[in-house]
Amino acid sequence: MQRWSGGTMNVIENSPFTKKLSAFATLSEDELAVLERLHQRRRTFAAGSDLVHQGQPEQAAYILAAGWACSYKIQQEGTRQIVDFQIPGDFLGLRSVLLRTSDHSIEPIVEIEAAEVLADDLLEVFASTPRLAAAILWAASRDEAMVVEHLVGLGRRDADARMAHFLLELGARLALVGMGSKAGYTCPLTQYHLADALGLTAVHVNRVLRQLREAGLVTFRDGQVTFDNFDRLVALAEFDPGYLDQAGPILK
Amino acid sequence: MQRWSGGTMNVIENSPFTKKLSAFATLSEDELAVLERLHQRRRTFAAGSDLVHQGQPEQAAYILAAGWACSYKIQQEGTRQIVDFQIPGDFLGLRSVLLRTSDHSIEPIVEIEAAEVLADDLLEVFASTPRLAAAILWAASRDEAMVVEHLVGLGRRDADARMAHFLLELGARLALVGMGSKAGYTCPLTQYHLADALGLTAVHVNRVLRQLREAGLVTFRDGQVTFDNFDRLVALAEFDPGYLDQAGPILK
């Protein structure tokens, strides 16, 4: 059962980016048309092939349409810190458009599809549709708030709470673009990804996941996250999704 | 010996905010005049009296003119994570203007002087002087890059490197507004502030500072940071100031 309002319009209405911005403001026909144009220059990237590399001067940003990516920084000794994961509807490399060089790298985790957005496109959007500009700034602020929350996790939460918080946040983000619910979600990340994001070793990630599973809180297995006891998990993580600025307490 | 170009203009030319934005672009007379107007609504806040509180809906942002502040989040158990320190020339609470509620608190560390900036003021600046708008977005991106670097520190650096990196970054930031050099800077932070920022305990901060001092790298004492061996400190911290987008390698 699908409602067709006409032409390509319904494609853009169902894009994850549109879904996300709609949480901030209801969008007009005009604004949808501008978004439609932003999605024009589609490109595909294979898993593992960095699309932004740390230290390079970088002009283009991308809107992720399908697949997962992560932004990270590598240290001299080779250790990697994943700063954030990007899911459909998220911007990639928006910050490196403004700073003269990119301070981080971005790697697709699976094959991804993304729309290239040039600095000029952005300026045009900002000039022509101020409400969209505000919506994009909202999304950027939300991303920054997530990084801050992640920082708090690394500084002040132990491994269990950190993991629980991470899995819950991801769930809430996925729910906003229709890819997750209070029951769980599919997730292509390996335990190594979790380790690099949470500042742990893969070995310890494994132990933590086992503990959470045996405690009947969450199961992370075969690319599937299942919330076994949502409320107790929220309590363990002290998860307060206020910073995500989404409607309702969390999920459905 | 002071050069007077006329009227109040030279005041704004010497403001830390102007100095900082000048690292991004040379500003015209017109743009300086707009900055002048932004600095109009001056307010003073006592040390310790939060000017933004976590969870409150918040409209105004501030440009810090004098003094130091910090933004932080508090957990249920009472542990605090300082996200960043703000020094003269920095924006306070810009993100909480865009998100519907503030996700963090901001506390003055000493008595501060700040100019109140309302959402409408910002919109006006964005509409009238696009180059200033770009400069403000640049500053915001730079702040975000600092948070990211901080995140990497918490996730992947040990206590010594974390401390070294922190002290160097602060030095570079202060140098940009004329308050620090390669020799050192004055700094009103207590060891408790450092602990809350670096995800350590005050006890351990003390140990780390002692080690750095005894190794002849930096001295943190009586509100004064002295770089005893700048180059070895940079090496220990793996400090690469690229993310600060400042001219020259670091400092003078």
Added chain:
DNA sequence: CGCAGGGACTGCTTTAGATTAGCCCAGCAT
């Protein structure tokens, strides 16, 4: 068919940093 590689998983040992419990000293209020 056998083997190579990636991902998940486990037990044992070691270490960085937390926790706890204090001391010292300067400033200042009584």
Added chain:
DNA sequence: ATGCTGGGCTAATCTAAAGCAGTCCCTGCG
């Protein structure tokens, strides 16, 4: 002059997580 307070400092003990070393189990492939 005495007691209190806040910031800096130290030592002894405890613990979360890392490091190391390895097994198991797939899936793809020459």
